Amino acid sequence: MDVHNLKGRIGLNGFSSTVVARSLNGGIKASHDRIDPGKPISFSMMNGEVDITLPADFRANLKMKTDNGDIYSDFDIKLDGSHNKPAIEPFNSKDGRFHMKADRFLYGKVKGGGQEASFTMFNRRISIRKKK
Secondary structure, eight states: OEEEEEESOEEEEEEOSOOEEEEEESOEEEEESOOOTTSOEEEEEEESOEEEEEOTTOOEEEEEEEEESOEEESSOEEEEGGGGSOEEEEEETTTTEEEEEOOOOEEEEETTOOEEEEEEEEESOEEEEEOO
16 A cells, blocks of 8 residues: 555554555554565655554564654664664865764664564654554
8 A cells, every 4th residue: 555645644544454655744643453574664754743553463674763753662672773873984085074974764673573664754753553
């Protein structure tokens, strides 16, 4: 399922397909009953909250980012810090300047890892909930 919206909320409830959801304003709220472990999922939003409920047996490699907000989760996420080390490269060898860049995404695993799951937000909060 590939869902896009410019203004307004995206709501997806009780579905079992793989999803890619993107919105500019309004928020995304989704509740998965089951997820195909071999297919990636992705949610991205500019302004509004991303609130996703996933099955309790969800296993994933997570890639998460919010520029002006927080990330909350009911899942036990083991964060991987190796991706967030800054890279320093020579920028101009004549004047000794360097180009520094850092990956601002958080990477982690749920239950040892599994499918790729990406959550990207510019403003507001990302909530990744465990279905009860």
